[in-house]
Amino acid sequence: KKFTAGAVSTKTTDLENKIFRQKTGKKFSQYKKEVEAIYQPDIFQEEPEEPLSKPEIYLKPEEEIINPWQLHQSYIFVQVEDGLLIIDQHAAHERIIYEKILHRIHGAPAQTQKLLFPIVIELPSYMTQTIPDLISENLDIFSKIGFSLKTFSGNSIVIDEIPAELSDWNGGDVFIEILKQLEEEFKETEDFRDSIAKSVSCKAAIKAGKRMTRKEMLALINDLFACEVPYFCPHGRPLIIKMTMTEFEKRFKRIE
Amino acid sequence: KKFTAGAVSTKTTDLENKIFRQKTGKKFSQYKKEVEAIYQPDIFQEEPEEPLSKPEIYLKPEEEIINPWQLHQSYIFVQVEDGLLIIDQHAAHERIIYEKILHRIHGAPAQTQKLLFPIVIELPSYMTQTIPDLISENLDIFSKIGFSLKTFSGNSIVIDEIPAELSDWNGGDVFIEILKQLEEEFKETEDFRDSIAKSVSCKAAIKAGKRMTRKEMLALINDLFACEVPYFCPHGRPLIIKMTMTEFEKRFKRIE
Numbered sequence: 001k002k003f004t005a006g007a008v009s010t011k012t013t014d015l016e017n018k019i020f021r022q023k024t025g026k027k028f029s030q031y032k033k034e035v036e037a038i039y040q041p042d043i044f045q046e047e048p049e050e051p052l053s054k055p056e057i058y059l060k061p062e063e064e065i066i067n068p069w070q071l072h073q074s075y076i077f078v079q080v081e082d083g084l085l086i087i088d089q090h091a092a093h094e095r096i097i098y099e100k101i102l103h104r105i106h107g108a109p110a111q112t113q114k115l116l117f118p119i120v121i122e123l124p125s126y127m128t129q130t131i132p133d134l135i136s137e138n139l140d141i142f143s144k145i146g147f148s149l150k151t152f153s154g155n156s157i158v159i160d161e162i163p164a165e166l167s168d169w170n171g172g173d174v175f176i177e178i179l180k181q182l183e184e185e186f187k188e189t190e191d192f193r194d195s196i197a198k199s200v201s202c203k204a205a206i207k208a209g210k211r212m213t214r215k216e217m218l219a220l221i222n223d224l225f226a227c228e229v230p231y232f233c234p235h236g237r238p239l240i241i242k243m244t245m246t247e248f249e250k251r252f253k254r255i256e
Numbered sequence: 257k258k259f260t261a262g263a264v265s266t267k268t269t270d271l272e273n274k275i276f277r278q279k280t281g282k283k284f285s286q287y288k289k290e291v292e293a294i295y296q297p298d299i300f301q302e303e304p305e306e307p308l309s310k311p312e313i314y315l316k317p318e319e320e321i322i323n324p325w326q327l328h329q330s331y332i333f334v335q336v337e338d339g340l341l342i343i344d345q346h347a348a349h350e351r352i353i354y355e356k357i358l359h360r361i362h363g364a365p366a367q368t369q370k371l372l373f374p375i376v377i378e379l380p381s382y383m384t385q386t387i388p389d390l391i392s393e394n395l396d397i398f399s400k401i402g403f404s405l406k407t408f409s410g411n412s413i414v415i416d417e418i419p420a421e422l423s424d425w426n427g428g429d430v431f432i433e434i435l436k437q438l439e440e441e442f443k444e445t446e447d448f449r450d451s452i453a454k455s456v457s458c459k460a461a462i463k464a465g466k467r468m469t470r471k472e473m474l475a476l477i478n479d480l481f482a483c484e485v486p487y488f489c490p491h492g493r494p495l496i497i498k499m500t501m502t503e504f505e506k507r508f509k510r511i512e
Contacts, residue, residue, distance in 0.1 A: 069325040069333065071340055072501060077325065077333065084327055088508045237509040245328060252344045253493040 068217040074208040076217050083244035089212065089220065091239035093205035096223045097165050098234040101145055101197040110146035111164035119172045123155035123179070130186065131179050138192055145200065165204040178203050198234045324473040330464040332473050339500035345468065345476065347495035349461035352479045353421050354490040357401055357453040366402035367420035375428045379411035379435070386442065387435050394448055401456065421460040434459050454490045 069077040076087040104110045123131060132155060135142070142149050146163030159175065166174060178199045185195035206212070212220070224230050233239050249255045325333040332343040360366045379387060388411060391398070398405050402419030415431065422430060434455045441451035462468070468476070480486050489495050505511045 067325075069323075071333075071335055071504075074501075075504060077327075079327055086504070088510075091508065239508065241507055245330075248327075248331060248342070251497055252347065252495065254344075 066218065068214060068221065070212055070217065072209075073211045076212070076220065078217075078221060080242075083242060083247070086241045086243070087221070087224070088208075088233075088239045089210070090205050090208045091233035091237060092220055092224045092230075094201045094233050095227055095230065095239060096220070097201035097204050098197050099227050099229070100165070101163075101200055102193070104144050104146065105141055105193050105197070107144075110144060112146040112148075112161045113164050113166075114161050115159065115169075118158050118160035120152075121157045121159060121172050121175055123157065124176065125155075127155075127179065127183065131183055134182065134186065134192060135179075138196070141193060141196065145196065163200065163204065165200075167204075174203050201234060322474065324470060324477065326468055326473065328465075329467045332468070332476065334473075334477060336498075339498060339503070342497045342499070343477070343480070344464075344489075344495045345466070346461050346464045347489035347493060348476055348480045348486075350457045350489050351483055351486065351495060352476070353457035353460050354453050355483050355485070356421070357419075357456055358449070360400050360402070361397055361449050361453070363400075366400060368402040368404075368417045369420050369422075370417050371415065371425075374414050374416035376408075377413045377415060377428050377431055379413065380432065381411075383411075383435065383439065387439055390438065390442065390448060391435075394452070397449060397452065401452065419456065419460065421456075423460075430459050457490060 066078065070089075071077060071086075074089060076089055076092075078085050078087070100108075132151075135149065135157065136151050139149055139151070146161065146165075147159060148161035150158040152158065159172065162169060162175075168174060178196075181199040181202060182195050185198050186192060189195055206220075231238060231240050246255070322334065326345075327333060327342075330345060332345055332348075334341050334343070356364075388407075391405065391413065392407050395405055395407070402417065402421075403415060404417035406414040408414065415428065418425060418431075424430060434452075437455040437458060438451050441454050442448060445451055462476075487494060487496050502511070
């Protein structure tokens with residue numbers, strides 16, 4: 001079956017270029033040619049039912065501001081020209097970080113944070129041999145993503161630099177969480193790069209239940225629509241629901 | 257079939273009492289016994305599919321404010337404990353004014369505005385005999401609603417006072433609009449009181465496409481849930497849609 005990602009245009013938009021250049025100093029279209037295609041092996045078994053085009057954010061002249069709204073600190077509502085988009089904030093952030101990590105694996109510079117003190121992590125005994133092997137075989141990829149790791153004899157790992165996105169580092173607990181998920185993902189796909197991108201993005205993404213400011217919501221929306229596949233989380237679940245004004249009128253029985 | 261109005265409790269709530277007392281100086285429960293039941297003859301052919309209970313507005317301790325949101329200046333979104341209410345602003349305001357007018361017909365005092373100069377309205381020739389007859393037979397009801405009318409020979413009417421709700425009086429054009437709709441409604445129900453209440457509420461209600469402030473939205477929501485039948489407009493169309501968090505989770509495929 002044909003691979004298609006929500007009928008996303010392959011033409012690079014101005015917004016994409018702008019955002020990309022801010023981050024990498026390169027033109028997005030050039031960069032695109034240099035790297036392999038962004039891939040998520042398990043998400044598209046078939047074409048989505050209804051291809052979506054990227055929406056124009058609705059901005060009437062008399063409205064100075066786009067005014068997003070957050071429901072139960074989990075979903076972002078934003079008005080578009082012919083209706084409403086509802087965005088799953090956690091899944092959207094996962095998608096953004098997932099693509100960022102794949103870009104890094106293909107050469108985009110990582111944004112990192114240096115730890116004040118290097119931390120030694122002892123791998124729990126219940127982790128099978130897969131994880132230590134995956135780590136030592138892929139130290140270069142960890143480094144591209146933004147993790148500066150050294151392995152020691154036994155099951156010890158020293159970390160002194162982590163990706164900037166991992167704001168909730170929590171003494172290294174989140175690294176164990178990432179490795180746990182990596183093991184699960186890798187079992188399914190046997191694709192290390194995709195598995196580590198999924199694991200890190202899941203653990204680094206903003207949680208459902210987190211209040212966001214207007215500025216944070218707008219940044220998330222901008223980053224999301226700069227993604228190549230903005231409509232699905234890395235595991236293929238929808239992350240945007242669109243409701244048109246016509247749908248509302250039907251549900252309120254204003255029209256048949 | 258049994259008449260039921262969205263399983264609205266017949267017990268008077270504190271909110272209802274408070275709002276009602278502010279407006280009339282009476283206890284709502286006393287008042288209720290004095291007047292006939294609020295009625296809208298044509299809306300309930302059968303029981304609604306799923307009885308709704310009045311929602312608790314969701315106010316977590318850490319949230320100082322209820323934060324309603326307006327989509328396309330037509331629908332009001334408000335968070336409730338287990339999800340979201342979407343309210344059709346025009347239909348909601350119609351319902352509020354409709355019940356207010358029926359209360360007035362049964363004796364509640366009208367809020368009126370005196371016109372600076374009395375206005376003489378000439379009934380258009382295309383209006384059949386029904387309208388002039390309905391007016392002269394029901395001058396007392398017009399007066400209870402808040403219209404101070406005098407009829408003259410021929411088809412002239414003098415108006416010097418109108419209900420406070422008719423903010424967009426526009427030199428009397430809206431009165432002709434009301435009479436047009438009255439004629440249509442009366443043709444269907446042959447019930448003058450219900451027809452005039454429907455016509456005035458339709459023309460006095462806030463339009464779709466009108467931007468509302470937070471304060472206006474909160475006032476509308478409060479007034480709506482003080483209504484006896486908050487879920488349907490006077491013509492029986494739904495005016496509130498509820499979406500639960502579980503529905504969202506299903507649509508985003510977070511749960512099966």
